[in-house]
Amino acid sequence: MTKVEDIxxxxxxxxxxxxxxxxxxFQIAQAIYRRFNHHPLLNPVALSVxxxxxxLALFDINYETYFEGAQFIHFxxxxxxxxxxxxxxxxxxxxxxxWLPIVMAVSFGLVAAGLTxxxxxxxxxxxxxxxxxxxxxxxxxPVAMGIAEKNGGVATLTAAFxxxxxxxxxxxxxxxxxxxxxxxxxVKGIAIGVSAHGLGTAKAFQLSDQMGAFSGLAMALSAFxxxxxxxxxxxxx
Amino acid sequence: MSEQNASRLxxxxxxxxxxxxxxxxxxxxxxxxxxxxxxxxxxxGMFLLFISLLFHSGWAKRWIEPSQHFLRxxxxxxxxxxxxxxxxxxRVGEQWLAIALALVVSTIVSLVVTAGVMLLIMRxxxxxxxxxxxx
Numbered sequence: 001m002t003k004v005e006d007i008x009x010x011x012x013x014x015x016x017x018x019x020x021x022x023x024x025x026f027q028i029a030q031a032i033y034r035r036f037n038h039h040p041l042l043n044p045v046a047l048s049v050x051x052x053x054x055x056l057a058l059f060d061i062n063y064e065t066y067f068e069g070a071q072f073i074h075f076x077x078x079x080x081x082x083x084x085x086x087x088x089x090x091x092x093x094x095x096x097x098x099w100l101p102i103v104m105a106v107s108f109g110l111v112a113a114g115l116t117x118x119x120x121x122x123x124x125x126x127x128x129x130x131x132x133x134x135x136x137x138x139x140x141x142p143v144a145m146g147i148a149e150k151n152g153g154v155a156t157l158t159a160a161f162x163x164x165x166x167x168x169x170x171x172x173x174x175x176x177x178x179x180x181x182x183x184x185x186x187v188k189g190i191a192i193g194v195s196a197h198g199l200g201t202a203k204a205f206q207l208s209d210q211m212g213a214f215s216g217l218a219m220a221l222s223a224f225x226x227x228x229x230x231x232x233x234x235x236x237x
Numbered sequence: 238m239s240e241q242n243a244s245r246l247x248x249x250x251x252x253x254x255x256x257x258x259x260x261x262x263x264x265x266x267x268x269x270x271x272x273x274x275x276x277x278x279x280x281x282g283m284f285l286l287f288i289s290l291l292f293h294s295g296w297a298k299r300w301i302e303p304s305q306h307f308l309r310x311x312x313x314x315x316x317x318x319x320x321x322x323x324x325x326x327x328r329v330g331e332q333w334l335a336i337a338l339a340l341v342v343s344t345i346v347s348l349v350v351t352a353g354v355m356l357l358i359m360r361x362x363x364x365x366x367x368x369x370x371x372x
Binding site: 018022023025026044045046048049052053056057063066067070071073074076077078079080081082083084085086087088089090092098100101102104105106108109110112113114116117118120121124125126127130134137138141142143145146147154156157159160161162163164165166168169172173176177180182184187188190191192194195196198199201202216218220223224227228 | 254255258259261262265276277278279280282283284286287290291297300301304307308310311312313314315316317318319320321322323324325328329332334335336338339340341342343344345346347348349350351352353354355356358359362
């Protein structure tokens with residue numbers, strides 16, 4: 001029989017390990033999230049990220065090895081971004097009627113998020129790479145990473161900020177809306193989509209279908225507007 | 238992708254959808270490189286697909302359901318990138334307060350500003366609309 005260590009050597013180097021680890025942890029995390037009635041603190045992405053980092057640290061596997069397998073899942077962010085054209089098309093009538101408030105809200109929200117993050121990090125003495133990597137953090141991951149990479153940020157650092165922002169947005173949105181005494185699900189959806197991209201959109205769909213649809217619309221629109229205005233803004237900072 | 242191709246793929250809805258999406262992403266990536274754009278390829282792909290759907294309403298009907306199934310897993314696709322935070326633990330460790338405050342405060346500001354601007358302009362819109370009606 002093969003020694004356990006030999007099997008372990010194979011497993012740790014195989015792309016299958018990272019792939020299966022990601023799929024299994026995500027499903028466990030989703031089950032926990034459902035079990036506790038979608039408690040905001042038990043966000044499935046946050047749980048699976050923490051669990052996977054724990055396993056990798058425990059068995060001393062580096063991120064590059066993990067990513068050899070996980071890249072097959074990561075790759076799907078590209079086609080998923082393209083797929084956002086379809087909900088955008090479904091709500092083209094609303095987009096036509098409310099295009100001005102939506103476009104203005106998305107643009108101001110994006111700039112406000114980027115500038116606040118940049119200024120707070122700056123005043124607390126963060127490095128310039130950290131500051132620039134923070135600017136596109138409210139935009140969906142592939143777009144934010146592309147923008148960071150081409151404008152003085154660090155793509156993987158931005159990716160981490162994007163995920164943390166998405167989780168924070170999903171956790172805090174309802175609380176903020178209650179403080180604002182906001183009732184309109186269309187407005188709530190747009191605000192979540194701008195502030196917390198896909199992770200916020202997943203949360204918005206749990207609250208109401210209309211909120212989810214508007215969040216998806218705002219996420220798609222903000223990806224496009226971000227790609228147009230953030231590189232210019234980051235050049236000016 | 239030609240219309241002929243699209244209709245031939247219609248029977249295999251998921252295979253067809255993923256082919257459509259990857260084809261548009263590929264076109265997007267080529268355009269980004271050809272014109273040296275600061276916009277990522279998938280966003281160009283999304284924009285081109287949106288334009289294409291406006292001209293082929295039949296396409297949209299065919300892809301709505303498969304695309305909803307695909308987008309249901311959107312949060313899963315973020316996990317590998319999220320695990321990437323481990324690469325930056327030392328940086329995050331040194332600057333954790335700056336980063337934590339920047340992320341929390343800016344997310345609240347973003348929610349408030351977005352909702353506020355949208356409400357404000359919707360109100361201005363109806364007010365202008367109302368004035369026109371009275372005329």
